Amino acid sequence: MSTLRLILGDQLNPTHSWFQAIRPDVVYVLMEVRQETDYVLHHAQKVIGIFAAMRDLARQLKEAGHRVRYVRIDDAHNRQALTNNLDALIPHYQATQVEYQAPDEYRVDQLLAAWREKLNATGAVLCSMAPSEHFLTERDEVARLFAGRKAWLMEHFYRHMRKKHRILMASATQPMGEQWNFDQDNRKPWKGAPVLPADWRTPHDHAKLWQAIQAAGIESFGQPQAAEFRWPLNRAEALHDLTEFVTHALPHFGDYQDARTTQGWRLFHSLLSFALNTKMLNPREVIDAAVQAFEQGHAPLAAVEGFVRQILGWREYVRGVYWAQMPGYDGRNELDHQRDLPEWFWTGQTHMACMAHAIGQSLDQAYAHHIQRLMVIGNFALLAGLSPQAVHRWYLGIYIDAFEWVELPNTLGMSQFADGGLLATKPYTASAAYLQRMGDECRTCRYNPKERLGETACPFNALYWHFHLRHQTTLGSNPRLGFVYKQLENMSETQQQQLEQQAHQLLSNMNEL
Numbered sequence: 420m421s422t423l424r425l426i427l428g429d430q431l432n433p434t435h436s437w438f439q440a441i442r443p444d445v446v447y448v449l450m451e452v453r454q455e456t457d458y459v460l461h462h463a464q465k466v467i468g469i470f471a472a473m474r475d476l477a478r479q480l481k482e483a484g485h486r487v488r489y490v491r492i493d494d495a496h497n498r499q500a501l502t503n504n505l506d507a508l509i510p511h512y513q514a515t516q517v518e519y520q521a522p523d524e525y526r527v528d529q530l531l532a533a534w535r536e537k538l539n540a541t542g543a544v545l546c547s548m549a550p551s552e553h554f555l556t557e558r559d560e561v562a563r564l565f566a567g568r569k570a571w572l573m574e575h576f577y578r579h580m581r582k583k584h585r586i587l588m589a590s591a592t593q594p595m596g597e598q599w600n601f602d603q604d605n606r607k608p609w610k611g612a613p614v615l616p617a618d619w620r621t622p623h624d625h626a627k628l629w630q631a632i633q634a635a636g637i638e639s640f641g642q643p644q645a646a647e648f649r650w651p652l653n654r655a656e657a658l659h660d661l662t663e664f665v666t667h668a669l670p671h672f673g674d675y676q677d678a679r680t681t682q683g684w685r686l687f688h689s690l691l692s693f694a695l696n697t698k699m700l701n702p703r704e705v706i707d708a709a710v711q712a713f714e715q716g717h718a719p720l721a722a723v724e725g726f727v728r729q730i731l732g733w734r735e736y737v738r739g740v741y742w743a744q745m746p747g748y749d750g751r752n753e754l755d756h757q758r759d760l761p762e763w764f765w766t767g768q769t770h771m772a773c774m775a776h777a778i779g780q781s782l783d784q785a786y787a788h789h790i791q792r793l794m795v796i797g798n799f800a801l802l803a804g805l806s807p808q809a810v811h812r813w814y815l816g817i818y819i820d821a822f823e824w825v826e827l828p829n830t831l832g833m834s835q836f837a838d839g840g841l842l843a844t845k846p847y848t849a850s851a852a853y854l855q856r857m858g859d860e861c862r863t864c865r866y867n868p869k870e871r872l873g874e875t876a877c878p879f880n881a882l883y884w885h886f887h888l889r890h891q892t893t894l895g896s897n898p899r900l901g902f903v904y905k906q907l908e909n910m911s912e913t914q915q916q917q918l919e920q921q922a923h924q925l926l927s928n929m930n931e932l
């Protein structure tokens with residue numbers, strides 16, 4: 420008689436209450452399965468990172484005295500699907516109970532819920548779902564807060580969270596520093612100083628694991644970097660990364676939050692999303708570490724508030740949007756964008772220097788920072804009218820931190836405006852002037868950010884105006900776009916036609932840009 424406890428590949432939290440007692444009747448089950456490697460084409464580092472971290476948690480649990488059944492990708496008995504493997508393990512361990520932690524992805528949640536119902540109907544095995552003990556909100560908390568409202572403003576949710584959790588508060592209702600938000604201070608371009616932090620992450624040699632992944636026939640893309648793999652393997656490494664971030668990068672996080680540079684690939688960003696999303700780190704401890712740095716005078720309020728907002732605000736908020744909007748959210752396409760991704764999304768080989776850098780580093784590192792994802796790659800995809808579903812699959816595959824609950828609202832909602840403005844009050848679009856102001860890629864680019872027409876004109880310019888012209892019926896009355904439509908009004912018809920012609924030429928030649 421035993422209990423099986425399933426641990427999914429993004430539930431690698433050794434501090435979960437499940438592990439408080441060593442129970443000889445409990446078998447922890449982790450499995451590498453094609454069902455999870457193949458639901459989208461993943462970056463090689465994502466498959467390596469998840470497998471390596473799952474294997475490491477299994478090692479830690481065994482060393483602590485727990486019973487563990489680890490199903491490797493090349494195990495002869497591996498049925499390559501979560502519930503098929505569980506069906507085989509139940510009789511093997513004579514299990515009378517199966518437990519699993521609440522999955523974060525709708526697909527897996529539905530799959531396990533249906534299986535649980537079937538199992539419970541047999542009466543022989545009792546199956547139940549336990550909390551993952553990770554988030555600061557319940558799945559439905561965002562939906563409850565916004566019940567009856569048309570626009571779901573993150574800022575409203577964020578203030579609610581600051582008050583509820585008493586984070587950076589001067590009193591029960593007043594924020595520290597008399598401001599909720601320091602965004603206005605956090606928009607500096609980076610001009611070569613302060614010095615960019617070194618890569619503090621621990622290198623690992625996962626060459627053997629990478630061989631096993633390839634031998635199993637798992638398809639992937641991007642650079643594996645297997646011999647010097649830098650994403651954290653476990654909580655100890657993740658905690659080390661958190662300390663290094665707080666010491667070396669957090670003080671500058673706010674200032675350069677929106678900046679871009681070709682002299683590095685992460686500026687002062689934390690690189691903590693993989694550790695957070697696989698639950699090696701808890702969001703509350705990351706927030707507390709940042710707040711402590713402010714309290715000890717090590718980091719300014721604007722930097723700490725900017726960082727806390729991402730985790731306490733955005734991260735919890737998009738999760739709530741995901742659970743409120745699924746199923747169906749992944750199919751939304753309010754702007755009816757249908758174009759396929761250009762080929763260089765898979766190679767980084769484009770003459771647009773900002774796109775080449777952002778996509779190139781995504782392929783090399785399985786990482787791009789927020790502004791590259793939103794204002795470079797996402798901006799291009801939106802202006803060019805790429806299919807939000809194709810863009811979603813690309814983002815879900817390429818980034819080390821990509822899990823649907825967080826990726827989908829960011830991509831489809833925030834970046835592609837495909838939900839019609841539920842999550843963003845206006846589309847995140849920008850022309851070359853913005854790109855040039857906040858980054859240094861234009862200096863080496865074939866295209867000229869100041870030109871709108873002609874062969875050397877930056878494609879972002881004509882595409883920007885074309886986007887707003889073609890969506891004038893939907894977006895023209897948006898008060899936040901007043902300045903854009905005013906500029907269009909001031910253009911002559913000939914100027915508008917020239918821009919449209921230029922855009923059509925770019926769009927019909929996208930693979931060559």
Ligand code: FAD
Pocket residue numbers: 687688689690691692693695696726729730733734735737787788789790792793797814815818820821822825826827829830833834
């Ligand atoms: P930092 O800039 O150091 O921020 C700290 C932490 O805040 C992050 O680790 C993350 O946990 C959280 N955070 C910051 N911004 C967001 C946000 N908008 N939504 C949710 N959490 C946020 N984040 C993911 O974790 N997974 C994704 O798949 C993902 N896909 C994205 C797709 C698009 C199109 C966009 C625009 C954003 C996406 N983000 C995603 C949000 C954000 O870009 C990443 O969290 C961030 O770049 C991760 O790097 P970091 O850890 O260095 O973050």
Ligand code: DLZ
Pocket residue numbers: 426427428429430450451452453455456461465466469522523524527822823
């Ligand atoms: C992303 C991923 C990959 C590539 N492989 C596995 C796996 O083999 N086994 C597993 O348990 N989880 C994996 N994952 C993470 C899951 O996709 C994730 O747990 C679900 O999407 C639920 O959020």
